[in-house]
Amino acid sequence: MCFDSILLSMKLHLNHHQSRGLMSSQIDPVVRTARREALIVLGIWLTALTYSVTTCYVLGYNRPISELKLVFGFPEWVFWGIVVPWVSCSMISWIFAVVFVRDGELGIELEETEDELGLGG
Amino acid sequence: MLVLFILGSVWIGVLANRATQKGSFMKGFFLGNRGLGAWALALTATVQSGGTFMGFPSLVYTHGWIVALWIGSYMVVPITGFGILGKRLAQLSRRTEAITVPDLFRVRFGSPKLGLVASLFILLYLSFMMFAQFKAGAIVMKLAWPGSGVLAMNEDQEPFLLNEKSLERLAEDGVPANVVEKLTPLVGKGFRSAMELIEPVKAALTVDEFASFKEPIIKRGTQLDWLYIIGLLIFALTVVGYTLMGGFLAAVWTDLFQSVLMFFGVLILLFATLSQVGGLENATRKSLEHTGPGFVFGPGFDPKAAATASATTTATSAAPVATHEFLPLSLAISFFVVWVWSGVGSPAGLVRVMASQNTQVIRKSIYLLSVYNLGIYLPLIIICISGRALIPNLPTSSSDEIVPRLAIMTTKDWPCGSLVAGLILAAPFGAVMSTVSSYLVVISSGLVRDIYQRFIRPLATPMELRKAAYTAMIFAGLVSVAVNISPVQFLQAFIVFSATGAAATFLIPAVMACYWRRATVAGILSSMIGGASTVLTLYLLGIFGVMPAQPFGQLTKFHPYYLLNVDPFLWGLLASGTLGIVVSLLTTPPDAKLVSKMFDAEPVA
Numbered sequence: 025m026c027f028d029s030i031l032l033s034m035k036l037h038l039n040h041h042q043s044r045g046l047m048s049s050q051i052d053p054v055v056r057t058a059r060r061e062a063l064i065v066l067g068i069w070l071t072a073l074t075y076s077v078t079t080c081y082v083l084g085y086n087r088p089i090s091e092l093k094l095v096f097g098f099p100e101w102v103f104w105g106i107v108v109p110w111v112s113c114s115m116i117s118w119i120f121a122v123v124f125v126r127d128g129e130l131g132i133e134l135e136e137t138e139d140e141l142g143l144g145g
Numbered sequence: 146m147l148v149l150f151i152l153g154s155v156w157i158g159v160l161a162n163r164a165t166q167k168g169s170f171m172k173g174f175f176l177g178n179r180g181l182g183a184w185a186l187a188l189t190a191t192v193q194s195g196g197t198f199m200g201f202p203s204l205v206y207t208h209g210w211i212v213a214l215w216i217g218s219y220m221v222v223p224i225t226g227f228g229i230l231g232k233r234l235a236q237l238s239r240r241t242e243a244i245t246v247p248d249l250f251r252v253r254f255g256s257p258k259l260g261l262v263a264s265l266f267i268l269l270y271l272s273f274m275m276f277a278q279f280k281a282g283a284i285v286m287k288l289a290w291p292g293s294g295v296l297a298m299n300e301d302q303e304p305f306l307l308n309e310k311s312l313e314r315l316a317e318d319g320v321p322a323n324v325v326e327k328l329t330p331l332v333g334k335g336f337r338s339a340m341e342l343i344e345p346v347k348a349a350l351t352v353d354e355f356a357s358f359k360e361p362i363i364k365r366g367t368q369l370d371w372l373y374i375i376g377l378l379i380f381a382l383t384v385v386g387y388t389l390m391g392g393f394l395a396a397v398w399t400d401l402f403q404s405v406l407m408f409f410g411v412l413i414l415l416f417a418t419l420s421q422v423g424g425l426e427n428a429t430r431k432s433l434e435h436t437g438p439g440f441v442f443g444p445g446f447d448p449k450a451a452a453t454a455s456a457t458t459t460a461t462s463a464a465p466v467a468t469h470e471f472l473p474l475s476l477a478i479s480f481f482v483v484w485v486w487s488g489v490g491s492p493a494g495l496v497r498v499m500a501s502q503n504t505q506v507i508r509k510s511i512y513l514l515s516v517y518n519l520g521i522y523l524p525l526i527i528i529c530i531s532g533r534a535l536i537p538n539l540p541t542s543s544s545d546e547i548v549p550r551l552a553i554m555t556t557k558d559w560p561c562g563s564l565v566a567g568l569i570l571a572a573p574f575g576a577v578m579s580t581v582s583s584y585l586v587v588i589s590s591g592l593v594r595d596i597y598q599r600f601i602r603p604l605a606t607p608m609e610l611r612k613a614a615y616t617a618m619i620f621a622g623l624v625s626v627a628v629n630i631s632p633v634q635f636l637q638a639f640i641v642f643s644a645t646g647a648a649a650t651f652l653i654p655a656v657m658a659c660y661w662r663r664a665t666v667a668g669i670l671s672s673m674i675g676g677a678s679t680v681l682t683l684y685l686l687g688i689f690g691v692m693p694a695q696p697f698g699q700l701t702k703f704h705p706y707y708l709l710n711v712d713p714f715l716w717g718l719l720a721s722g723t724l725g726i727v728v729s730l731l732t733t734p735p736d737a738k739l740v741s742k743m744f745d746a747e748p749v750a
Contacts, residue, residue: 052746058233065228073481080214085443097425106213110220114515117224121511127504131239
């Protein structure tokens with residue numbers, strides 16, 4: 025504990041005159057990986073939105089009955105616009121969760137004391 | 146079956162009660178000691194409510210394949226639900242030692258004021274959402290009552306009915322005899338809602354008569370519905386009872402129990418309906434016979450316009466009905482945003498993530514939920530399309546019952562078919578119960594932790610807190626029952642707005658709290674208030690008909706005003722985000738020490 029705090033103050037001293045760039049390298053790894061993963065997920069969501077809505081709209085809006093084509097019993101646009109991306113997204117989610125998401129120490133909570141509230145603030 | 150279900154839930158309550166005995170009462174009762182495993186987190190955090198089993202199937206039945214696009218964003222819900230905030234929120238809730246969402250905001254920004262505002266918002270939204278679920282629970286209970294089930298729907302059980310007595314009362318109320326005379330043909334006909342009762346009344350009277358006597362006619366036509374009230378009471382006793390015993394864990398475990406049940410129920414029903422209808426291709430083609438191109442193409446089938454076109458309606462609605470688009474392009478895009486982000490931002494969901502055990506659990510949850518969603522939503526769509534082929538002409542008002550009806554119809558020739566049907570019928574009941582219990586936990590944690598412990602008695606002993614928590618839950622239950630015995634129209638308006646409002650209030654602030662060092666108290670406050678008030682305004686404009694009616698969306702009475710044809714949630718997010726960023730940048734940066742404590746591996750001392 026004591027040793028830790030000495031180390032910490034040494035580090036702080038070293039960083040004292042340095043730019044924010046070095047400060048940010050102190051960012052908790054969980055914060056950094058979480059932020060990166062959030063951005064990837066955002067990208068996946070945007071891709072899914074664009075692909076699904078476009079496909080469904082182009083193939084499936086305001087058509088006469090005569091143009092109805094079925095793929096495995098689904099209307100063609102539902103199959104390509106919903107079923108296929110849904111299955112792919114499930115696979116991507118699996119790969120993402122297994123391969124990309126980094127595990128990290130979430131931190132241990134202190135035992136609750138009388139002032140666990142952190143009332144101040 | 147239902148009795149078994151209730152007993153099962155109470156048993157879970159007792160088990161959860163034992164589990165929460167460990168450690169501090171508050172953390173155990175309201176957060177399950179941060180011990181949620183992957184199954185519990187995955188299958189309960191992005192809550193399915195009663196809507197999954199009643200509202201959604203009814204939409205598929207009514208509007209057709211287009212509902213697949215409406216719900217399509219659920220393909221990414223597992224990954225967004227846990228991938229955007231999951232890990233960081235779980236970490237932050239440990240760093241702030243938060244038990245509730247307002248706790249987290251208070252400590253993250255070092256501002257009791259922010260905590261209070263957050264808890265008031267949560268209490269407001271969740272109360273309204275809970276009122277709605279209580280009502281749904283009572284209705285399911287009533288339908289499942291022996292002899293009053295969906296298949297034995299008697300006229301005299303309809304809650305809206307004019308009988309001899311009500312006509313006498315009307316005369317006493319000062320309604321002229323000639324008006325009462327005109328109503329006599331309606332005597333003895335039951336209706337399921339005030340709206341339905343109004344239709345024939347309107348047709349029977351002149352415009353002036355209708356306008357001046359509408360109120361008393363509805364009042365006298367509303368019969369006190371004993372089954373509904375008994376259902377409501379049994380429902381309330383069960384849910385409040387087991388939640389009281391087991392707190393957060395009871396809510397989560399019943400949720401899990403019900404989710405698993407639902408999964409198997411849906412798969413069995415998928416098999417049953419598809420074999421009865423002879424494959425999906427047959428189902429799609431047969432369902433078309435009774436509908437129109439809108440059933441298989443966007444923007445969705447419009448039952449009203451179709452009915453008018455084929456001239457099968459009664460004289461009452463002879464006027465041409467404008468086409469009503471269920472899902473125009475703008476709404477298709479909107480819903481891709483709404484489902485995904487309202488899931489991420491819902492307070493009950495945020496709490497679940499805060500309770501997750503570790504990062505492995507969060508990862509595992511992502512793919513567990515992917516499999517689960519794939520196995521629930523696509524099959525449900527197929528089931529209800531087949532439903533339209535098998536039971537082609539359910540009136541719009543009964544389309545909510547498509548799943549129970551199919552369950553009974555398709556399993557009746559099976560050995561122990563009634564048991565299987567019972568299993569499927571129990572699903573919506575379980576969904577409603579578990580939703581209510583999770584709301585109860587959040588509401589009572591809000592009252593006890595965020596208000597009582599913070600502001601009234603900071604030094605309360607664990608015993609006092611326990612008593613306060615129980616009192617808060619019983620109180621919330623009593624209010625919900627009271628409100629639901631005679632619901633007022635206003636209430637419905639707020640209920641419709643609550644789910645969207647809650648997410649629009651909390652999503653952006655939660656993202657900013659997690660990832661933006663520069664976010665300030667003022668920024669977060671304005672973001673919350675901006676999001677909430679934007680959504681509220683658009684809903685009120687729509688609900689009270691201030692703006693002209695729009696020819697798309699769901700066929701319900703209470704719908705928002707879609708500014709530029711886009712869902713209010715998107716406007717709420719836009720307002721919330723803009724205000725949050727601009728106000729944060731305009732105010733003094735937050736205390737560097739505090740930020741470092743929340744973001745850095747080795748915080749500045």
